[in-house]
Amino acid sequence: MYVLKFGGTSVANAQNISLVIDIITKASQNEKIAVVVSAFGNTTNMLLKTAELAAIKDEYFRELLQEIENRHIQVIKDLIPVTEQSSIISHTKRLLNYLETLFEGCFLLRELTPKTLATIASFGELLSSYIISEVMLVRKLDSTYKDSRELIIASESYENAQVDMKLTHKNCQSYFENNQKQIVILPGFIAATENGETTTLGRGGSDYTAALIAAAVNAKELQIWTDVSGMYTANPRIVKQATPIPQISYQEAMELSHFGAKVIYPPTIQPVLHKEIPILIKNTFDPEQEGTRITKNPNGKQQAVKGISYIENISLLTLEGSGMIGIPGFSKRLFETLLAQKINIVLITQASSEHSICIGINDKEASSAKIALDETFAYEIISKKVDPILVEQQLSIIALVGENMKNHQGLSGKMFSMLGKNNVNIRAIAQGASEKNISAVINSEDAKKALNALHEEFFEEKRKQLNLFVTGVGNVGERFLAQIKQQHEYLIKQLKLNIRVIGISNSRTMYFEEEGIDLGKWKDNLAKGSKASLEEFHETIKSLNLRNSIFIDITADHNVSKVYEHYLRNNIAVVTCNKIACASEYDNYQTLKRVSQKYNAPFLFETNVGAGLPIIDTLKNLIASGDRVHKIQAVLSGSLNFVFNNFSNENTFHDVVAQAQKEGYTEPDPKIDLSGIDVARKILILARESGYVMELEEIENDSFLPEKTLATDNNEDFYASLTEYEAHFQEIYKKANDKNCRLKYVATFEDGKAKVGLQHIPADHPFYNLEGSDNIVLFFTDRYVMQPLQIKGAGAGTEVTASGIFADVIRVGKF
Known part of the structure; x- marks a missing residue:
């Protein structure tokens, strides 16, 4: 039957x-x-x-x-x-x-x-x-x-x-x-x-x-x-990648059902457990699915962790005080008081010092429990032997369940390490001697992130999900999103990275989709998005609280650069091509680096120097391996290199600069590039990454622009000034040409000092044949003395800059 x-x-x-x-x-x-x-x-x-x-x-x-x-x-x-x-x-x-x-x-x-x-x-x-x-x-x-x-x-x-x-x-x-x-x-x-x-x-x-x-x-x-196809490895409504568990033991099923797996309830198992009657959980709406079979001894190879579950609406009550140490009876009185109030205890943990006892109960019972316990221990509270009962609410219990966990080392370490990496604070821990269950009490707002992160760690094919929030979807941003879309399947198959774009913003509107934005329709979605706000963008990312979140800044906006610290403090990685933050006051630069380490949130800015070239990454590896940088010579502006490679007495300086901007080599404000500020920021960043303390004001900037051009405050006046001073630019070209030299805007760092400016480069110099918008960096170090370490390649343009940002995202995925 x-x-x-x-x-x-x-x-x-x-x-x-x-x-x-x-x-x-x-x-x-x-x-x-x-x-x-x-x-x-x-x-x-x-x-x-x-x-x-x-x-x-x-x-x-x-x-x-x-x-x-x-x-x-x-x-x-x-x-x-x-x-x-x-x-x-x-x-x-x-x-x-x-x-x-x-x-x-x-x-x-x-x-x-x-x-x-x-x-x-x-x-x-x-x-x-x-x-x-x-x-x-x-x-x-x-x-x-x-x-x-x-x-x-x-x-x-x-x-x-x-x-x-x-x-x-x-x-x-x-x-x-x-x-x-x-x-x-x-x-x-x-x-x-x-x-x-x-x-x-x-x-x-x-x-x-x-x-x-x-x-x-x-x-x-x-x-x-x-209405589901069995007991799942996690709640499928919260963890989309969760899968049915084909076979599970009675004990594992009871543990999972106790910790919130509502497919079956613990009392259900008890009558059939002693008779060893199998339980089969099936889906009415998909009866052909295998479902979950619950038996005393499941067949086949059994995974150590069978499932991850959690209980919502938990309060922690803590009885604490030095007067508890070595004095018997405190636990008995605590539990008897709760029994009298008919309050069920979900979790118990006690410090080995006997200084405190912590219990987890349902939120609804927290108030009555505190009143009753404060009354029970009134004398001890008045005499300062114990503190008044401490109540913490809006918590959840998350639990790993598996009968074979006791036979596998390091599961607790993996669990807590993964929670730590995702900035999930653990309020209490409980683990029975049988090791069938490892439970942690966390903030309820972190439950979804924790469940997904743990499921990724214990059940998925070592595939890591990255959740991107992109501000700045102009030329570079558009190419970046196109590259993400193009490489999505490759990243999943080859690198085991599932990259989803959850939020996008420009200066006018922003748009979010928690399950991932369709990158074939992002422009249409953004157009009907809500009004853009840096604060609301940040608050939305915080409230979504997704694991492995990355904020990506593809702007040149000063205000955007000021929010990096807020993201990092919330365990949200920051990837940026915006040089302003790393070239700001040294204290701010150091703060960002320090906060990044403290909150385990990567802060990557490879594209600050050299667009897609691995300049900063190479420099970091040199320093990490014990090398020291003594001198840097570099052409760091792809836009200026493009301009002076194309400028001659047969065209105008105005037209060449306009072409550079049209092709995406310059910043939206081309004066930033031509004034030398952009190059100064880059050499400053390289000096700082080399371990030197330096401010932007300390860099000597020998600008080739007339004072009037430097004083303009909009692009229209800037371009008009270029036309007005065409003779000035032609004279600069003539002087270099007369010496059989080429014009290059060079950045130099040596003996703790840095300078940037236009130089005449002779034919035998490594910079002479630098074509197009290419960059080149020469590092002279302890190991590279006579022949410097040289990095050369395209240093500007939408595609290479987007690829540099993409590379940083992949680096975050490998953390």
């Missing part, structure tokens, strides 16, 4: 009930089966709400009652032919009329006793089981109906009754031994006292009903049919 239980979502409406009947029909072809059904989806909640309203004389209860009636009558009309509806509707209305009298009684008496509430709650299952049994009879199935109250006998604790196992087993065995029908339909959740009064089995009651029957009749299998 098999026992099948169908949950509320499985019987939520006529369409779903038809699917259930198909499953029952197939299951009953070769075996007798008992079918336990829950109330139609959400009906029990509606019944309880209606009762509460009636008890406070809120007339709205009548509308809810009518809604309940309409729902059940509609199912009958949808599933039963008109010619056979009359008697079924009449019986259903008799049940509903009795239910109405109970509500009227609550309304008149302004009272809702536990006994009455249990009776009201029972109607959900009584109605659903009756209607489903009648539908099966109409469909000529060999079935019958049996009221569970005639089989399951329980105590008079009406809302969470304790089952009389001996009497219940006897009743079930007697009934099913004499039953001749192939299918028996029973209501779940409900039972009766020895006096015949209706009572309920509490949370997970329908599962429990099915388990009690399965244990009593020694069923071959207990099947729990629900």
Whole structure:
């Protein structure tokens, strides 16, 4: 014999009930089966709400009652032919009329006793089981109906009754031994006292009903049919990559269900555990899926960690004080006080110094628990032996579960390391001696991030998800997004990096999509986004609280550069091509580096110097390996190199600069490049990364621009000035040409000093043949004395700059 239980979502409406009947029909072809059904989806909640309203004389209860009636009558009309509806509707209305009298009684008496509430709650299952049994009879199935109250006998604790196992087993065995029908339909959740009064089995009651029957009749299998394909490695609504667990032990299932896996409840397992009856969890809406099989000894190779689960709405209560050390009885008094208040303890941890005891309970009970405990320990609190009970709320418990964890070293370390990397603060830790469960209490706002990070670590194919937030989607930003889109599959397959763009912003609008923006439609989405705000962009990223978040600045905006520290302090990596922050005051530069290390949030700015060239990364490796930089010579402006490689007496300086800007070689304000400020910032960054303390003002800047040109404050005036001083620029070109030299804007660092300026480069110099917008850097170090380490290549342009940002993102993925 098999026992099948169908949950509320499985019987939520006529369409779903038809699917259930198909499953029952197939299951009953070769075996007798008992079918336990829950109330139609959400009906029990509606019944309880209606009762509460009636008890406070809120007339709205009548509308809810009518809604309940309409729902059940509609199912009958949808599933039963008109010619056979009359008697079924009449019986259903008799049940509903009795239910109405109970509500009227609550309304008149302004009272809702536990006994009455249990009776009201029972109607959900009584109605659903009756209607489903009648539908099966109409469909000529060999079935019958049996009221569970005639089989399951329980105590008079009406809302969470304790089952009389001996009497219940006897009743079930007697009934099913004499039953001749192939299918028996029973209501779940409900039972009766020895006096015949209706009572309920509490949370997970329908599962429990099915388990009690399965244990009593020694069923071959207990099947729990629900709306998911088994127990998952994590909550699939929170962790999209979660997968069903094919096989799991009873103990593991109980641990997972205790810690929030709502597919099955711990009491359900107990009756079948001792009989070693397998439990199969299946999906009503996808019955071909394998589901999860729960047995004493699962077959095949078993993974150390079976699942990750969590409990929400937890409060931590801490009893602490030096007066506790070496004094027996504190724990006893604490637990007795909570027992008297009927408060369930979810987690316990105690310091080995005996200085404190920490317990986890439900948020709703925290206030009453504190009052009771403060009263119990009033004398010790007044005499300063212990502190008043400390209550911390808005917490969650996250747990790794697995029977084989005890045989694998380092699981705790991996768990806490991954949480630490994602800046998830752990408030308390508990681990049983059996090592089937490692639990950590964390802030509720971090639960989603923690679950996803741990699932990635323990269950996924070492694939790391990076969540990007990009501000600045102009020329470079657009190419960067295109490169991400183009390389998405390659990164997943080859580098095991799943890169998602979650937020984008320009100076006008911003747009977010938590599951990832479609990079084929980002322009359309951004156009209809909300008004751009640096503060709101930051707050949204914080509130999303996604693991491995990266803020990417593809602007030249001073205000954007000022928010880096806020991101880093929230464990959000920063990747930027904006040179302003790293070229700002040395204290600010050092602060960003320090905060990055403290909060384990990478701060990468490779594109600050040389666009996509690995200049800063190479320099970091030199310093890390113990080398010292003594001298740097470099052409660091791709825009200026492009300008002077293309400028001659056959064209105008104005036109060449305009071309450079059009092709994306210059900053939006080309004066930043031509004034030498951009190059000064770059050599400053290289000097600082070499280990030297230097400010921007200390760099000698020998500008070739006239004073009037430098004084302009907009691009229109700047370009007009270039035209006005064309003769000046032609004279600069002529002097170099007369010496058979080429013009290069060179940055030099030596003996702790730096300068930038236009130089005449002879034909035998390494810089002479530097073409297009290329950059070149020469590092003279302890190891590279006579022949410097040379890095050369494209140093400007949208594609190479975007690729440099992309490379930094990949570096973050490897942290």
